[in-house]
Amino acid sequence: MGIGKFWVTDESSFVVLRALAMLGGMVAILLVPHPPAHQPYLGTLAWSFVAYKIGLFLGIWTWPAKLRAVLLASVGLDLAFVSLFVWFGGGIGSHFYLLFYLLVALVAVQFEPAIGLATAGAAGGLYAVATMTHGAEGDWHHLVARVATFFLLGGSLGYLSQRERLARSRAEALNRDLQENQRCLEQAYQELQAAQARAVQSERLATIGQMSAKVAHEVRNPLSSISLNVELLGDELLSLPEARRVEARNLMRAIRAQVDALGSVTEGYLRFARLPKPKLEIAPLGPVIADLADFVREELRARRVQVIVDVQQELPALRLDAGQIRQALLNLIRNAAEAMSDGGVVRVAAQALAADRTGAAAQRRKGAEPFPTIPPSAPAPLRFVERIWRRFSSRSSRARKVEPVWVSLSRGRSPWDTVERSPVRARPERRPPSA
Structure with missing residues (x-):
């Protein structure tokens, strides 16, 4: 995936929402009061958080083909930072554990249910470590209840997001089929238009053929009369003197040649316009x-x-x-x-x-x-x-x-x-x- 396409995808929303959540947690941890023993570590925590976020975006820019692995690794680091926020906030009494819910929910929606449950397990383990360091063994029932809700949230959202992804993939497949059917329909429509154009052209040619046959018939009838009259006129020429008879015979031959030529033309038109039935x-x-x-x-x-x-x-x-x-x-x-x-x-x-x-x-x-x-x-x-x-x-x-x-x-x-x-x-x- 190119870096230009990354910012218009679901992965970009996942990264931005996580960054906003973690940035809000970081600002909150800097504003609330802390015990004097924890204050020397706040600067290191803040600069480590900034370096981590810069490194995350550089990794996305450098390895766009390995985006999934980069995002999963960053989820683990986010969980580690939230556990530090809980430790700085006082352990079991800190409200920063709510960031675990947000991270588990985002991961369950973005990835498959198994990864959502794994994130819930990692969040529960880190939360337990952060609280136990403050000696909260007596509040173990609160810890167990909160960790159980991690799994409940991760499993339910993962299941719902998986159904949504399957429905979206089916919708995309139906959309592709619809586009393919539309393309086939447009192609069939174009072929139908071409067939209609050929049919119109055939009708025009048929009309031209009928007109040619009619014109040929109208021309052939006078030609027959001319040919017959030429034959009769040839009989009349026998009474002329020999000198004039030769000249007249040449003229008659020229007339007959032109009549025969026109007859051939009309016969060709008739043969084109009307196929004679075979006499077997x-x-x-x-x-x-x-x-x-x-x-x-x-x-x-x-x-x-x-x-x-x-x-x-x-x-x-x-x-x-x-x-x-x-x-x-x-x-x-x-x-x-x-x-x-x-x-x-x-x-x-x-x-x-x-x-x-x-x-x-x-x-x-x-x-x-x-x-x-x-x-x-x-x-x-x-x-x-x-x-x-x-x-x-x-x-x-x-x-x-x-x-x-x-x-x-x-x-x-x-x-x-x-x-x-x-x-x-x-x-x-x-x-x-x-x-």
Whole structure:
């Protein structure tokens, strides 16, 4: 305990009250008349008392960590001084024995009952010594009665103070629990406010989505009319001369391109605002992958990316939405192609696995293949991709191999919602220098 905190605690009150009591006793012993044989010792007693009190406060200042031991030692010295006051006051007839009651009461309130009773016993012994030196053997019954009240006072006050300390400790524990519950309640309230804010934001986004869908519908209807009229106008252009027909056809092509662009924009808004329900039908997956590969092959060839299709023969038919599966695979392939700025190979594989976990485990063992070494001088994105593949590599002690990446798509507002675990692997690979 720091010395600054000492003066605002129960210990400080204990020290101050004892000091006031002993100071009052010292002043009283100097004012009352004494026998001539005792007067030479009064000065020594007074200076000893002052030195003791100064030493007590210096001990509290010097050893704040040993405050309890210092206070208990000072209690013994206070009892010794009170016994001297009784001796100077005349023994059994002195009223200074009342200071014993005050000291016993203060100790019993400050410490546990056992220390209070021990203080009462020490006070009784010192009181008996101080009175017996004056030859008061005939008043032993008064001495016994007073010492008994020392024990009665120390025991009763010690018991009451112990109950008060226990009640205070329970109250402090309840207060700590209350503060903890209040903190949890405030945290829950903050989380509730955050959830409400997210709910309001979701409602706003939903409103924006509905507005986008409505605007897209309102725009798409005129676009359909414009597109139809452009087709009819194209038929009318056949009657024009050849020179004007070519110019008009170019204008019509530009108009149709802009109409198609606006149609794509409105279709994107509609797809964002309203997720189309999957139309599940029993259909083979192989033709969907093959048609998609033919569709994107020329586009990827312009980026120096090769598409390889690896579909198992006699692949069983699945219950799927071919359009949404096609859109999901198209997004995968285009993302893989965009990740290979220097060109490479995109492999799309599909094969049947066992119905339990053994199928996936066998596929991981079978599909593992060495990853090509990436030199330190390679571009940063390519080195980042290598770190990702190394992260998913097996822990084989012979060689680090890349496990197949199984595309697990979360539910969201996109055509990917119908795909739970798609056996599609998209691996970016570096092209050899000679390619």
